[in-house]
Amino acid sequence: MTTVDTxxxxxxxxxxxxxxxxxxxxxxxxxxxxxxxxxxxVWALILAGPNVALxxxxxxxxxxxxxxxxxxxxxxxxxxxxxxxxxxxxxxxxAPSTPTVVTTTLVFTLATVGGAMVLGLxxxxxxxxxxxxxxxxxxxxxxxxxxxxxxxxILWLFMFDPRYGLVQELLGLVGLPSPQWYTERPWPLVMxxxxxxxxxxxxxxxxxxxxxxSVPQDLKDAAALDGASPARTLWSIVLPLLTPTTFFLxxxxxxxxxxxxxxxxxMTQGGPxxxxxxxxxxxxxxxxxxxxxxxxxxxxxxxxxxxxxVTAVQMRFVQRKxxxx
Amino acid sequence: MSVITSRRAAPxxxxxxxxxxxxxxxxxxxxxxxxxxVKTPGELYQLPLQWLPSQLTTDNYAQAAETVPLGRLLLxxxxxxxxxxxxxxxxxxxxxxxxxxxxxPFKKIVFGLVIxxxxxxxxxxxxxxxxxxxxxxxxxxxxxxLVPGLASAFGTFLFRQHFLTLPASILEAAELDxxxxxRKLWRFVVPMSAPTLAAVALVSVVTEWNxxxxxxxxxxxxxxxxxxxxxxLLQNIDGMTNWGVLLAATVVVTLPILLxxxxxxxxxxxxxxxxxxTG
Numbered sequence: 001m002t003t004v005d006t007x008x009x010x011x012x013x014x015x016x017x018x019x020x021x022x023x024x025x026x027x028x029x030x031x032x033x034x035x036x037x038x039x040x041x042v043w044a045l046i047l048a049g050p051n052v053a054l055x056x057x058x059x060x061x062x063x064x065x066x067x068x069x070x071x072x073x074x075x076x077x078x079x080x081x082x083x084x085x086x087x088x089x090x091x092x093x094x095a096p097s098t099p100t101v102v103t104t105t106l107v108f109t110l111a112t113v114g115g116a117m118v119l120g121l122x123x124x125x126x127x128x129x130x131x132x133x134x135x136x137x138x139x140x141x142x143x144x145x146x147x148x149x150x151x152x153x154i155l156w157l158f159m160f161d162p163r164y165g166l167v168q169e170l171l172g173l174v175g176l177p178s179p180q181w182y183t184e185r186p187w188p189l190v191m192x193x194x195x196x197x198x199x200x201x202x203x204x205x206x207x208x209x210x211x212x213x214s215v216p217q218d219l220k221d222a223a224a225l226d227g228a229s230p231a232r233t234l235w236s237i238v239l240p241l242l243t244p245t246t247f248f249l250x251x252x253x254x255x256x257x258x259x260x261x262x263x264x265x266x267m268t269q270g271g272p273x274x275x276x277x278x279x280x281x282x283x284x285x286x287x288x289x290x291x292x293x294x295x296x297x298x299x300x301x302x303x304x305x306x307x308x309x310v311t312a313v314q315m316r317f318v319q320r321k322x323x324x325x
Numbered sequence: 326m327s328v329i330t331s332r333r334a335a336p337x338x339x340x341x342x343x344x345x346x347x348x349x350x351x352x353x354x355x356x357x358x359x360x361x362x363v364k365t366p367g368e369l370y371q372l373p374l375q376w377l378p379s380q381l382t383t384d385n386y387a388q389a390a391e392t393v394p395l396g397r398l399l400l401x402x403x404x405x406x407x408x409x410x411x412x413x414x415x416x417x418x419x420x421x422x423x424x425x426x427x428x429x430p431f432k433k434i435v436f437g438l439v440i441x442x443x444x445x446x447x448x449x450x451x452x453x454x455x456x457x458x459x460x461x462x463x464x465x466x467x468x469x470x471l472v473p474g475l476a477s478a479f480g481t482f483l484f485r486q487h488f489l490t491l492p493a494s495i496l497e498a499a500e501l502d503x504x505x506x507x508r509k510l511w512r513f514v515v516p517m518s519a520p521t522l523a524a525v526a527l528v529s530v531v532t533e534w535n536x537x538x539x540x541x542x543x544x545x546x547x548x549x550x551x552x553x554x555x556x557x558l559l560q561n562i563d564g565m566t567n568w569g570v571l572l573a574a575t576v577v578v579t580l581p582i583l584l585x586x587x588x589x590x591x592x593x594x595x596x597x598x599x600x601x602x603t604g
Contacts, residue, residue, distance in 0.1 A: 040427045043506045048423035051416040052435060054476035059442045062453035069452060076452070077459070126344045131337065137344050139587070140352040142594060146586045148535040150553045151578040154560065155358045158568050166357055169374050198351065207598055259446055262537045262553075266560070280448060287452050288542060300449045311444050 153266025
């Protein structure tokens with residue numbers, strides 16, 4: 001491996017699932033074979049058992065229970081629960097806050113995913129140039145991705161402070177008035193979008209960089225020889241070859257953007273007046289602030305279905321990608 | 326200078342300027358945070374802004390430690406991160422070993438069950454898990470924070486991918502030497518898996534350290550809080566009036582992971598971007 005801090009290209013196929021080198025597989029059905037099979041089963045229980053048990057108890061059980069809870073009128077910690085069928089879902093569709101939540105989620109998701117993809121590709125193209133200091137630039141760009149989302153939110157709240165923040169200072173330098181970032185719509189939403197972009201940009205750039213470095217140099221040289229401008233080469237040669245990377249990033253960023261919570265919790269708590277409350281944030285709000293656990297489970301199910309659709313689309317495409325390459 | 330080289334030099338200078346600008350924009354907030362945490366209130370609330378502190382003060386850190394038990398939070402975070410990441414790695418290693426090197430009924434179903442959890446958003450499990458943890462009496466306990474998130478799907482997946490590439494001959498030789506599964510796992514498979522091991526361990530360390538929503542819901546006793554949850558407490562107590570103190574605590578939350586990242590960058594990035602290879 002070279003010293004370059006980039007992962008292998010996303011287009012590299014996963015290693016084929018070869019037959020595991022297990023001699024037990026070939027063991028004849030003798031007494032010895034039976035004993036070995038039994039021992040393999042015991043070892044499987046010892047080795048895989050704990051992990052599988054934890055998954056069943058803390059992932060699959062709550063998944064199913066959440067569907068059930070969504071059919072109840074039930075408050076967190078309350079001993080009484082009433083079955084109301086799809087009542088929570090009907091209530092969610094008709095709630096006056098739902099259109100705002102859906103719009104906010106759409107704006108937040110489109111802006112963060114779209115922004116991260118475009119800016120990330122731009123940053124990757126810059127970092128792909130063989131210029132001094134690009135290693136340092138890459139480190140700085142990726143650093144925010146590994147930091148606590150909540151801490152990042154606090155740090156940026158200070159950056160956006162309307163009186164003493166760095167953002168108002170810089171806007172003032174170019175003669176712009178500072179918007180009321182904390183209070184005046186739509187600035188709080190813009191603020192959390194900016195912070196989300198800052199935190200995730202480096203990740204997108206690094207994945208794109210790996211993709212760029214897998215584009216064969218002779219293809220680019222050939223295009224240049226034919227008189228194609230750099231922009232034309234990028235548009236007609238490089239970008240099409242990056243399609244699998246773009247698609248992977250699109251899905252990954254969609255899933256993580258739809259589930260983002262920490263930054264919003266730190267910066268706006270979903271406010272002011274619900275203007276930064278996304279679908280994900282409203283699960284927390286309804287379930288743990290308002291205590292409406294049944295209703296919150298219904299909202300969680302809606303989010304789960306959205307995420308499921310995104311994943312299903314991805315799985316369809318992964319099969320097509322093979323034809324592309 | 327010929328026309329060709331000067332035409333090449335111009336975009337190069339342009340990209341250099343762009344790269345420097347991008348680095349400043351992306352790096353400035355972190356620098357600003359560290360600077361603010363060592364400024365006096367007078368310097369923080371001064372217009373026009375004072376860029377560099379005239380003298381370094383640790384007052385903000387001291388005051389943060391007075392308001393919330395900062396040392397205790399740090400220990401909690403370190404302990405829970407080491408325990409959580411360590412157990413996660415072991416669970417993933419063992420599970421992947423069984424999935425690759427052992428023959429047992431319903432193996433494919435077990436594998437599917439493990440992999441499918443990667444697609445289940447943790448948010449949907451929160452309310453039922455909270456109810457379970459509460460009924461076990463685990464609210465405000467370390468096991469309440471730790472246990473529900475222990476199961477390893479990502480690690481198991483990466484370890485399995487790696488194990489499938491290991492040379493069969495070595496393991497067969499080990500078996501001929503009479504090595505049992507336990508010995509094969511720890512003496513042969515683990516030493517041949519160092520890069521994957523490092524990647525999974527580092528990703529687990531970062532996720533455990535930064536984990537917020539779950540520990541925030543389970544803990545309200547300051548003595549049991551992790552650092553990010555303690556930061557919430559500090560924010561609620563001090564509001565947005567005391568930036569120096571709040572930012573000092575933010576430095577304590579972010580600096581350890583930043584150092585881990587700077588020292589072990591290559592392995593950590595390899596782990597965090599591993600999804601792109603396998604996804």
